[in-house]
Amino acid sequence: xxxxxxxxxxDFLSGVLFCVVGAVTIAAASQHPLGTAMRMGAGYFPLFxxxxxxxxxxxVATRTxxxxxxxxxxxxxxxxxxxxxxxxxxxxxxxxxxxxxxxALVGVGVxxxxxxxxxxxxxxxxxALVVISGAAHHEASWRELLPLGAGLAVFGVGVxxxxxxxxxxxxxx
Amino acid sequence: MELFGNLxxxxxxxxxxANLGYCFLGALLGTLIGVLPGLGPVATIAMLLPITYxxxxxxxxxxxxxxxxxxxYGGSTTAxxxxxxxxxxxxxxxxxxxxxxxxxxxxxxxGVAALGSFFAGTVATMIIAAAAxxxxxxxxxxxxxxxxxxMLLGLVAAVVLAQGDFFKALAMVxxxxxLGSVGTDVSSGEERFTFGIPExxxxxxxxxxxxxxxxxxxxxxxxxxxxxxEVFKQKIGSLLPTRHDLxxxxxxxxRGTLLGSVLGILPGGGAVLSSFTSYTLxxxxxxDPSRFGKGAIEGVAGPEAANNAGAQTSFIPLLVMGLPSxxxxxxxxxxxxxxxxxxxxxxxxxxxxxxxxxxxxxWIGNVFxxxxxxxxxxxxxxxxxxxxxxxxxxxxxxxxxxxxxINNSAFDVGLALVFGLAGYLFNKLGCxxxxxxxxxxxxxxxxxxxxxxxxLARGDATVFFTRPISATLLALAxxxxxxxxxxxxxxxxxEAFREA
Numbered sequence: 001x002x003x004x005x006x007x008x009x010x011d012f013l014s015g016v017l018f019c020v021v022g023a024v025t026i027a028a029a030s031q032h033p034l035g036t037a038m039r040m041g042a043g044y045f046p047l048f049x050x051x052x053x054x055x056x057x058x059x060v061a062t063r064t065x066x067x068x069x070x071x072x073x074x075x076x077x078x079x080x081x082x083x084x085x086x087x088x089x090x091x092x093x094x095x096x097x098x099x100x101x102x103x104a105l106v107g108v109g110v111x112x113x114x115x116x117x118x119x120x121x122x123x124x125x126x127x128a129l130v131v132i133s134g135a136a137h138h139e140a141s142w143r144e145l146l147p148l149g150a151g152l153a154v155f156g157v158g159v160x161x162x163x164x165x166x167x168x169x170x171x172x173x
Numbered sequence: 174m175e176l177f178g179n180l181x182x183x184x185x186x187x188x189x190x191a192n193l194g195y196c197f198l199g200a201l202l203g204t205l206i207g208v209l210p211g212l213g214p215v216a217t218i219a220m221l222l223p224i225t226y227x228x229x230x231x232x233x234x235x236x237x238x239x240x241x242x243x244x245x246y247g248g249s250t251t252a253x254x255x256x257x258x259x260x261x262x263x264x265x266x267x268x269x270x271x272x273x274x275x276x277x278x279x280x281x282x283x284g285v286a287a288l289g290s291f292f293a294g295t296v297a298t299m300i301i302a303a304a305a306x307x308x309x310x311x312x313x314x315x316x317x318x319x320x321x322x323x324m325l326l327g328l329v330a331a332v333v334l335a336q337g338d339f340f341k342a343l344a345m346v347x348x349x350x351x352l353g354s355v356g357t358d359v360s361s362g363e364e365r366f367t368f369g370i371p372e373x374x375x376x377x378x379x380x381x382x383x384x385x386x387x388x389x390x391x392x393x394x395x396x397x398x399x400x401x402x403e404v405f406k407q408k409i410g411s412l413l414p415t416r417h418d419l420x421x422x423x424x425x426x427x428r429g430t431l432l433g434s435v436l437g438i439l440p441g442g443g444a445v446l447s448s449f450t451s452y453t454l455x456x457x458x459x460x461d462p463s464r465f466g467k468g469a470i471e472g473v474a475g476p477e478a479a480n481n482a483g484a485q486t487s488f489i490p491l492l493v494m495g496l497p498s499x500x501x502x503x504x505x506x507x508x509x510x511x512x513x514x515x516x517x518x519x520x521x522x523x524x525x526x527x528x529x530x531x532x533x534x535x536w537i538g539n540v541f542x543x544x545x546x547x548x549x550x551x552x553x554x555x556x557x558x559x560x561x562x563x564x565x566x567x568x569x570x571x572x573x574x575x576x577x578x579i580n581n582s583a584f585d586v587g588l589a590l591v592f593g594l595a596g597y598l599f600n601k602l603g604c605x606x607x608x609x610x611x612x613x614x615x616x617x618x619x620x621x622x623x624x625x626x627x628x629l630a631r632g633d634a635t636v637f638f639t640r641p642i643s644a645t646l647l648a649l650a651x652x653x654x655x656x657x658x659x660x661x662x663x664x665x666x667x668e669a670f671r672e673a
Contacts, residue, residue, distance in 0.1 A: 007603065011338065014602040018344040025351050028366050032358075038632030042358040042365055045620045049351050056344035063340070102396040103597065106389070106569070107590055113573045114586035122574075129573060130566040136396055137562035148563060152570050164224055166578045 005077065008064050009086065012078060015061030022053030102136035109133030121169040122161060126153040179525070180302060183533030186526040192232055196534050199236035200541045203243020207250070208553045210257045212568055214244040215610075216388035218504045219380045220568075220575045222511075230512035231527050235534040237508055238488070241501050242294065242535065245444055245484045246542050249286040249477050250553050253279055254409075262444035262480040265452040269465060269472030276468050280410035281418055285470060286477040287546045288414070289426040293478035294539035296430050297437070297485035301492070302532055305521060308493040312518035315494070317626035318636050322646040324619045327496060329650040330439055331611050333657050342608045345599075349612025350619070352377055359617075360624060372584040379507045381576055381585050382613060383500065385592025386599075386606045388572045392565045393597045409554075412547055418470055425455050425475035433482030438489050439498065447483030448476035485535055491516055492528065496615070500607055503614035 029050055035041025069075055076082060109132035117125040130149035134140055160166045187193065206217045218237055225233035248263035253270035266286065273282040315323070332342040355366040356376025367373040414422065432454065433447035455475040456465045465472050488505075490496045495516035497503040509516050514524065521528045576589050599606050630636035638644050 010601070010603040011341070014341055014344070014604050017598075017602065018348070021348060021351070025366075028368075032363055032365060033361075036632060037627055037634065038630075039628060040360075040624045042361045042363040045623065046351065046354050046365060049347055049354070052347045053344060053351065056340050056347060060338070060340045060344065099397055103393045103594070106393055106396070107594070110389070110569065110573060110586060110590045110593075114577070114583035117577060118583060126570055126574075129569060133569050134562070134566040137565070139560075139562050144563065145566075148566060152567060156570055156574060160574050160578070165227065166223065166574075167581065168574075168578065 005086070006090075008068055009083070011064040012061050012083075015057045015059070015064065018053050018057030018060065020057075022050045022055075022057055025050030025053060098138075102138075105136035106133045109136075117168065119172065121171045121173065122157055123153045123170060124172065126156045175306070176302060179306075179529050180533060182525050183529030183531075186231060186530030187235070187534045187537060192235055192530070192534070193537070195228070195232045195236040196239050196538050197541050197545075199239020200243040200246075200538045200545060202236075203240035203245075204247035204250075204542065204545060204549075204553070205243075205556070206240065207244035207247020207263075208556055209247075209559075209564065210251055212564075213387055213391070214241050215383050215500045215504065216391070216568075216572070217244070218501060218508075219383045219388065220571045222380055222504070222508060223575050223578045225508060226511060230509075230514055231530050233508060233512060234505070234527070234531050235538075237505060238531060238535060239538045239541075242481060242484050242538060243542060245481050246287070246290055246546055247553070249290070249473075250283060250546070250550065251557060253282045253286065253473070254554060255557055262448050262484070263477075264445075265448050265476045266473055268452070269467070269469050272466060272468035273470070273473065277410055278468065280412040281414050281470070282473050283409070283550060284412040284414050284547070285418060285422050285426075285474050287412075287543050289422065289429065289474045289478040290481040291539050291543045292426055293430040293433060293482040294485055294542075295536060297434050297482040298532060298536040298539070300434050300486060301489055301535070302529075304489060305493055305528075305532070308489065309518040309521045312494045314642065315518075316640070317622040317629065318640050318643045319646065320494075321619060321622040321626055322637055322643040322650075323494070324496065324615050324622070326646045326650040326653075327490075327498065328608075328612060328615060329653050331499075331608050333653045337603060337605055339657060341604050345604055345606070345609040346612040349609035349614075350616040352382065352609070353613040353616025354620065359621065370584075372582060372588075376617075377588070377613075378579055378585060379503065379614065380579055381589045382592055383504065383610060384572050384576055385589040386596040386610065387500075388568065389589060389593025390596025390600060390606070392568065393593065394600050395561060395565065409550065412550070414470075421470045422474035425451075425471040426478040428454065428458075429475035429478035430482045433479035433484075434486045436479075437483035437486030437498075444480040444484040444487070447479035451475040451479035481539075488531075488535075492520065492531070493518060495520075497611070500610045503610060506614060 025046060029043045029046035032043030032046070033041035034043045034047065065075060065078055068077065077086075109129045112132055113125045113129040116128055127149040130152050131145050134145040134148065157170050161168055161170055187196065202217070202221065203214070206212050206214065218240055221237070221240065225236060228236070245262055249266045249270065251257055252263040252266040253274050256267050256271040270282045270286065273279065328346050332339065332346055351366075355373055357364050357374050364374055429447075429451040432451050433444075436447045436450060437444070452472060452475060455471045456462050459465065459469070459471060487498050487502055490498045491502045491505055495506070495518070497506050506516055514520065514527070572589070573586055576586050577583065579585060596606055626636060627634065636643070637647060
């Protein structure tokens with residue numbers, strides 16, 4: 001892939017994203033009464049925003065394609081099949097290992113915290129968060145994470161529950 | 174003089190042991206966060222917001238404000254010592270500050286940065302104090318039409334002043350406005366964009382959104398890059414600048430202060446823009462521009478003064494009109510609302526101790542900062558040696574506990590994660606998240622004022638152009654857009670962001 005294509009790919013995909021979100025906004029806004037200009041209904045302002053989003057999205061995407069054309073490049077680079085192929089080349093196995101896996105671990109850790117706090121209490125939730133999310137770093141080691149998690153759990157209870165008086169459960173209920 | 178009477182009220186309010194303590198704590202925490210790269214003031218304030226729930230309103234605001242300007246100070250330490258911007262506003266300080274450090278003049282760079290910031294902070298506080306009363310009186314004349322136009326101008330300015338593609342930034346603002354309209358519509362009681370999820374009926378919490386976009390997303394982005402922070406091993410040297418240094422730094426600091434004070438007031442402006450512009454200006458004014466990037470003291474003094482001044486004067490639109498001009502100010506709105514204070518021109522007359530207390534605390538906070546920064550530099554340097562793999566789990570703990578405790582809601586934590594992943598996507602697509610946040614905060618206010626203005630005008634949209642103040646504001650917004658359309662202006666803007 002021509003490296004110069006990457007910024008264009010960014011712009012084009014953001015344009016598409018804005019269009020999609022705009023379309024969803026329009027669809028959701030039209031569930032509500034529009035009202036009149038004098039007495040606007042719940043749908044008036046959001047509908048307008050949805051239209052704006054689509055307009056901006058289309059502008060961003062077309063400008064990118066026009067730029068590509070002006071540089072004498074093949075407009076077919078923006079066909080869905082080509083785009084998919086380009087994307088697949090960028091998101092290779094190496095990228096999955098370096099990006100998707102860490103992001104997933106951070107996410108799982110955060111979700112574990114959210115899911116555990118109510119039932120297991122703050123100590124366990126912080127320990128789970130630190131150990132799972134902490135494993136996302138490429139230099140992570142259990143020997144460091146376990147004491148860090150335990151220390152932070154105790155520290156968190158001390159600061160948030162005892163110090164600040166937040167009403168959080170400490171131990172399993 | 175009325176001004177001194179007002180400042181007297183402020184000093185009376187702040188000079189209690191507790192408030193001085195919170196001011197100190199805020200400045201200390203802010204510096205700490207500023208020193209640590211990868212943790213910005215937005216995420217920090219959002220994280221620490223729950224801590225302030227139990228405090229009296231003035232103490233809470235004093236502490237939060239302290240965090241903000243403390244972060245500007247701390248950011249420069251990291252920039253000078255390890256060539257990493259601790260905050261985005263200290264990006265330009267890296268250039269000449271780090272060059273000075275390599276020449277063994279790290280101490281002088283740190284000293285000049287601290288003194289310049291202190292000077293700027295003092296002047297900016299005076300400007301706020303002097304400008305607040307007349308501006309608030311002026312703002313009392315504002316009706317819904319004027320407020321709507323003002324917010325529109327604010328959003329346009331935020332887009333024009335943002336980095337990167339103009340239309341992408343516009344779309345991000347629109348996206349923020351859409352997110353802002355999630356929840357129960359105030360006028361009709363209808364639930365919008367909740368998709369049947371009861372937790373969304375109250376709307377998306379600002380803390381959740383900002384923590385996701387700025388806290389969690391930044392962590393995922395940082396994890397992609399390996400830790401290549403170099404540890405500072407050289408000697409810091411004397412912190413005190415020589416007479417020669419002071420002479421070279423005085424004028425840039427003064428210009429930076431003025432520039433920062435003006436740019437800080439602009440919506441979307443604030444610290445980042447101020448420091449960039451000041452650097453460009455100093456380089457242009459210099460007799461020998463080639464010295465820049467190689468340890469020119471002007472390149473440290475100017476931007477550091479500018480970012481501190483900008484950080485401070487960005488409180489003006491918030492305190493005087495209730496309009497947040499950047500993401501941090503938006504958080505301050507959130508903090509005020511939690512304490513039952515509606516930001517707007519009426520604060521000054523209705524709650525003078527709060528208003529003037531906050532302003533005076535900014536100056537006192539600056540005194541703390543200079544006392545803090547100079548002797549504690551050794552500690553900050555050691556702090557910089559904490560590896561990121563141990564740092565980010567700590568950040569995550571604070572984020573998660575902070576989010577959960579707003580509503581005792583696990584849903585909010587999950588929602589923040591969704592915004593975190595979205596923020597990562599925006600990062601990959603080259604979309605700046607700051608305009609989105611501003612749109613999110615201003616959205617509900619804009620819609621309400623739009624609806625009220627149209628109702629008052631019986632559906633006649635020309636009201637926005639026939640009322641003189643509103644028309645002027647809209648004309649300014651249009652002028653900004655036209656300015657951006659002109660090729661020379663666009664080039665200057667790109668240059669200012671790139672080279673600086």
